[in-house]
Structure formats: structure tokens, C-alpha cells
Amino acid sequence: MSQLIAPHGGHLVDLLVPEAERDALKHEAAGLPGWDLSPRQLCDLELLMTGAFSPLQGFLGRADYESVCRDLRLADGQLWPMPITLDVSSEFADKVAGAPRIALRDPEGVTLAVLEIADRWQPDREAEAQAVFGTTDRLHAGVSWLLDKAGPVYLGGRIRGLTLPPHYDFRHLRLTPREVRAQFDKRGWRRVVAFQTRNPMHRAHLELTFRAAQIAEANLLIHPSVGMTKPGDIDHYTRVRCYEKLIAHYPEQTSMLSLLHLAMRMGGPREALWHAIIRKNHGCSHFIVGRDHAGPGNGADGQPFYGPYEAQELVALHQQELGIQMVPFQEMLYVQERAQYAPADEIRPGETVLNISGTELRRRLHEGLDIPEWFTYPEVVSELRRTHPARHKQGFTVFFTGLSGAGKSTLANALMVRLLELGTRPVTLLDGDVVRKHLSSELGFSREHRNLNVQRIGFVASEITKNGGIAICAPIAPYAEARRQVREMIAQYGLFVETHIATPLEVCEERDRKGLYALARAGKLKEFTGISDPYETPESPELRIDTSEMNPDEAVQRIVLKLESLGLIRPRD
Known part of the structure; x- marks a missing residue:
């Protein structure tokens, strides 16, 4: 297992075995018990193998898992806020009890990697939910998945990768961390600010990212999550078409679009810290953290799970060791008198603020109502209406x-x-x-x-x-x-x-x-x-x-x- 040193972002862990060793590993894997990966596990395995989850070298063992849940750090002290675990059924865990290795397969039965099992345990998932998400409320998408869908047994150990999961959509935009870094080098970009999103982007997002790039004196990487997001989110096919329409409105040669096959946990502050590390691994120097970053909405009490700027506070707390600089931003609002967007803290007394929430946007789409140009571009609306008709x-x-x-x-x-x-x-x-x-x-x-x-x-x-x-x-x-x-x-x-x-x-x-x-x-x-x-x-x-x-x-x-x-x-x- 090697580490690649690149000019952007430091070390990348490479979990794909050298090509000369792959035939032998494939032959070995054919005789191993196999686990069919869930969609979330496929996302995690891909980002492990590409180095997006550096410094991880596989699915967390028990000591690392407990340390991450408790302290936001691996057992060796390295900053890592999100448990990356391989959950399996009790039946499978019993079947492979004592087995040193298992094959990890995609839904078609293709072996993608071999897991060298180092740990096997039954976690307290309610305690994990409380530690990682701060709640056991199932209205939190991450909690719901953990308590209702995750398998009861975790297997931890190193990954020996054979091949990445195949993608047949938007291949030109699916770049590994090494490929993103190579693009930065080719373009001569030394300072790059990344923008994470799981929603379509509108004019407020354009203004926010444009301002953030100006503040950081950097180029812009639009880096949306296109793996698992929050149930009910707009599908990634529609979103990517919207991103491609929107990016044409940035000045030429200043911005770049790449897709991240990330299974989001909607973990608010911890998730923001995790996202920052992932973008550092892609070679970015700056990362935008906005209002209620990766927030999952409201709980059973009707209140948001996290404060609007908790994510910014946690990232700021670890700023010195992160290796990437945060660009904090407040919500961008449209000021009617100025006919332009401004951060919430720059709104003057007496000014008329216009805003369309995500809920209101969905209502207008569902009812076939007008969506004004100050909110988004007509070509973006057209894409949304194609897949989200009235x-x-x-x-x-x-x-x-x-x-x-x-x-x-x-x-x-x-x-x-x-x-x-x-x-x-x-x-x-x-x-x-x-x-x-x-x-x-x-x-x-x-x-x-x-x-x-x-x-x-x-x-x-x-x-x-x-x-x-x-x-x-x-x-x-x-x-x-x-x-x-x-x-x-x-x-x-x-x-x-x-x-x-x-x-x-x-x-x-x-x-x-x-x-x-x-x-x-x-x-x-x-x-x-x-x-x-x-x-x-x-x-x-x-x-x-x-x-x-x-x-x-x-x-x-x-x-x-x-x-x-x-x-x-x-x-x-």
C-alpha cells in the first residue's frame, strides 16, 4: 500500500493494488466469501480506494471507530470526524467468523476489493447516533439510516482494491482526487476554493461562490455530491444538467465542475469538517462552509437539528490542523432595491428582501407556477421542469x-x-x-x-x-x-x-x-x-x-x- 505525494493537498492513500498483482488477487478473491455492497457502501469503498478518504486505509476497526465517535479523531490522533464502517447482517457475520478475508462485490457480483478483516463487533448504534449526530430522532436522515437500515455487525480492516465501481453517466466529470489535482496543475491553479452542494444551484449560489473565490483570491471547484444524499432530494442527473447550465455564467477559465460520489450522512458540523478534509484531499486550498452546512432539516420538536453556524464554528476550531482554509458565508438574499444579492449581514434597514425557499421552489414546480429570473436562470428552470413536472x-x-x-x-x-x-x-x-x-x-x-x-x-x-x-x-x-x-x-x-x-x-x-x-x-x-x-x-x-x-x-x-x-x-x- 503506497502513498502518493502531490503538490496539492498532501498525501493521498492509494488502496488499489499494483496492476501486476491484480490477477493473483482476483484469483484469490474468487474463492473467498463475498459481501454484496449496498449503495452507501459502494460510495464509501470508491472514495476509500481513490484516496478521497485519506488517511483511511480501509473500513474502520473498533478502536478507530470508538475514537472517531468520541473524539473526532482516529486512534492515532489524526483528525477524522465520520465513522466509515462496513455493516453486515448477523447471518453473514456468523458465516465468515474466523475468515481472514472477504470479497467486496458490486450488485452484479463483480469483485471490487478484498477486505482483510481485523475487527468484528456489534456496535451500540443508538450511542453512535447520539455521538455522531447529536440525536436519536429518526427524522434525521443519518439517524434513520443508522438505526433502521444498517446491519447489526461491523467488519473493520484494510482494503486491497481491484477496480473502481463503474459509472456510465457523466464520465467526463467523474474525476478522482489525483485527476482533479492534475487538472489544477494543467490549468496552473494554485489556490482553489471548493463548493459542496447536494441541490441544484441558483443565482444566490453563483453569487456566493463568486464572492468566495474573490475573497480567497482563488479559482473555483464546484464539487457536488452525487452519491446518496437526503431522501426526497432532486436526482443527480437533473442536478448535473443544471450545474452545466449554470457554470456557463462564471467568467471563462475561472471555474471547474467535478462530481463526488459521496454518501452524505447529513451530519451538520461533523459533516462540514469531513467535507473539508475530502476537499483537501482533492487538492483544494479553501472550502466554503455556508449556513446550516449539511443540515438535515427539523426534528420531531420542529426545531433544526443544528444551529445555523455550528458547522462554521467546528471547522474554525480545527482550522490550524485541517490543511485547508474555511471561507465562511451567511445566507445570500436578493435585495429588490439594489437588484442584486447580498449576504444576510449586509442587508440595510428598510431594504426589501426577496427569497424563495427550497419548499417554495418545489411548490412552484409542482403547481406549474412562475419562477422569477432573479432567483434562477431560465435554462435551469427548464431542466427542473423536464424532470419535475407539475x-x-x-x-x-x-x-x-x-x-x-x-x-x-x-x-x-x-x-x-x-x-x-x-x-x-x-x-x-x-x-x-x-x-x-x-x-x-x-x-x-x-x-x-x-x-x-x-x-x-x-x-x-x-x-x-x-x-x-x-x-x-x-x-x-x-x-x-x-x-x-x-x-x-x-x-x-x-x-x-x-x-x-x-x-x-x-x-x-x-x-x-x-x-x-x-x-x-x-x-x-x-x-x-x-x-x-x-x-x-x-x-x-x-x-x-x-x-x-x-x-x-x-x-x-x-x-x-x-x-x-x-x-x-x-x-x-
Whole structure:
């Protein structure tokens, strides 16, 4: 394992084995137990192998992990604020107990690297969340991932890299730290200020970055994260097209765009410190830290997880040893009287400030409303509208859930006909019984199999939603966790309208045309929802309908009115 010394940013750890050794390592890896990397782990492995995470030489072992969580430092004292860990299932951990090495594979089964296992342990993930993010509130995206999605066992050790994960998009912009440094040398750039973003850039961002470059007397690297960001963020394809449009508005030969395949943790102050180290490794001399850097929004108490300038304070605290200089910035606001942007602390008494928040921008996109030129450039708006059309043109999912006999299939079929009459989008009905026949015929009715069936329905619905269609789902879906997973799966593409058919159990039994409830009461039908297996009532669905209190036409009309109120259909469509 070698270290490369470059004129920008100091040492880069190189975890790719020399080419002459790769065939032998590939042959060895073919006989090793293999772990299929998650999307987040793929991001981490790529940045480990390219040296973006220097000085790390692999996934953290236990001593480094505990030191990072406690002190923002590796066990040897080097500054490093974010745990980079390989989480695996208990089953896999037991399978490889005692194994010295495992192969790390991409989703297609290609071995990317070999991990030399040095540590194996079960972390206290709630303690990790509290230490790293300062909270255990699952509304924090990083906490939610850690507590609900991460595997229970961590494996730590050195990485021996074979090949980087392949990318087929924007290849000319996907530069490793060494390649970015080489570009700086080629252009003669010695002072470079980096700008981190996970959102589209607008005129306020242009003004902020232009001013920061002037203050630092430096050139500019626009360095957006295009790995995993916050759920609900605009997809990176749209964002990169927006960046390419925006960069044309900077003076020639002053700015450069490169993509960073980073899985963000939304860790606020710690994340800002981490981002600064990553940009130092790319050869930058300065790094912009703005207001609420990498903030995840508000918690369950309605308050932001971090103060607006906590990130700047933490970076400033470690400024001397960072090896990169922070350029702090306040929020940029448009001053109507000046017809220009200014930092928040430079607004004069009596001046009219105009601003469009991210929430307001999404509302205007969803409703097809005007977005003024003072906020962003027309060509950027055009790109956003291409992939984020008005809500009445987007796909969505109506997800019925309720007991057998509650009326889900009846309402789903009636709603499908009403939406087909409108003719605005393709409509697909995913009825529970029909899906079991065609997609899940091998499944039983255990909790695990029920959840798997619901996940399959959710996956198909997400594809329909993503492609602008309407999915109507009508499974029983008795478990809250499975419904939550489906909501997350679909919400990244369009609205998820959970509709609880809350017909009482006794009414469902009276309607029991198939005699299923009688069989369940007699003990002849096991694991029957509502009798021998629980139904977890939705706490806050978008709609709750009791079909014992209204006929199908009235119920469907109520659903249609709800879809109209959400902007998904128009009254005259």
C-alpha cells in the first residue's frame, strides 16, 4: 500500500493494488466469501480506494471507530470526524467468523476489493447516533439510516482494491482526487476554493461562490455530491444538467465542475469538517462552509437539528490542523432595491428582501407556477421542469390497506375506472390476490412472506410512479414497517397516498363470502389477519374510510376529492 505525494493537498492513500498483482488477487478473491455492497457502501469503498478518504486505509476497526465517535479523531490522533464502517447482517457475520478475508462485490457480483478483516463487533448504534449526530430522532436522515437500515455487525480492516465501481453517466466529470489535482496543475491553479452542494444551484449560489473565490483570491471547484444524499432530494442527473447550465455564467477559465460520489450522512458540523478534509484531499486550498452546512432539516420538536453556524464554528476550531482554509458565508438574499444579492449581514434597514425557499421552489414546480429570473436562470428552470413536472402530470400511488372484506378491492376497481375516465395517465391496479397469483405464488402467510409480498407490490408501484403512471395497490398490508418501507420506496418518485379502509372487523366477518373468517375462528386457517395474526392500524394515513358508513360511489368520490386537493388531478381533467 503506497502513498502518493502531490503538490496539492498532501498525501493521498492509494488502496488499489499494483496492476501486476491484480490477477493473483482476483484469483484469490474468487474463492473467498463475498459481501454484496449496498449503495452507501459502494460510495464509501470508491472514495476509500481513490484516496478521497485519506488517511483511511480501509473500513474502520473498533478502536478507530470508538475514537472517531468520541473524539473526532482516529486512534492515532489524526483528525477524522465520520465513522466509515462496513455493516453486515448477523447471518453473514456468523458465516465468515474466523475468515481472514472477504470479497467486496458490486450488485452484479463483480469483485471490487478484498477486505482483510481485523475487527468484528456489534456496535451500540443508538450511542453512535447520539455521538455522531447529536440525536436519536429518526427524522434525521443519518439517524434513520443508522438505526433502521444498517446491519447489526461491523467488519473493520484494510482494503486491497481491484477496480473502481463503474459509472456510465457523466464520465467526463467523474474525476478522482489525483485527476482533479492534475487538472489544477494543467490549468496552473494554485489556490482553489471548493463548493459542496447536494441541490441544484441558483443565482444566490453563483453569487456566493463568486464572492468566495474573490475573497480567497482563488479559482473555483464546484464539487457536488452525487452519491446518496437526503431522501426526497432532486436526482443527480437533473442536478448535473443544471450545474452545466449554470457554470456557463462564471467568467471563462475561472471555474471547474467535478462530481463526488459521496454518501452524505447529513451530519451538520461533523459533516462540514469531513467535507473539508475530502476537499483537501482533492487538492483544494479553501472550502466554503455556508449556513446550516449539511443540515438535515427539523426534528420531531420542529426545531433544526443544528444551529445555523455550528458547522462554521467546528471547522474554525480545527482550522490550524485541517490543511485547508474555511471561507465562511451567511445566507445570500436578493435585495429588490439594489437588484442584486447580498449576504444576510449586509442587508440595510428598510431594504426589501426577496427569497424563495427550497419548499417554495418545489411548490412552484409542482403547481406549474412562475419562477422569477432573479432567483434562477431560465435554462435551469427548464431542466427542473423536464424532470419535475407539475404535480397533475406526475405519477403517484394510491395504497389501500385494511382487513380482508373491508372493501379494498371494490374501491380500488371503482377508483381505477374513475381515473381511466379522466384519461390523463396510464393506470395499473395491483390487487393483493392477483399479485399473489402472478408475482408471489410461492409465498406463504408468515410475517416475513407477507412483508416480502408487500415489498414486491411496492417495487412495481414505484416503477409505475417513476414513469408517470398511476398505481393503485390493494393488499391487506397488515404491518406498519412494511408500509413505511413501501412509502419510502415510492416517495422518491411521486406522492404516496395511504388509504386505510377502516371497516370494523365484525362488518368484514358479516361480508365473508369465502368463509375465511369462519375457518380462522375454527382454527382451521392459521395466521389470518384480524383473528390469529395482528393488523397494525395506520397512525396517520392520508385518508381513512369506513365502508360500513358509505357506499362505493361516495367513498371513491372522497378519494377523488383528496387527489384533487393534493394537486394530483384537476377537477376538469
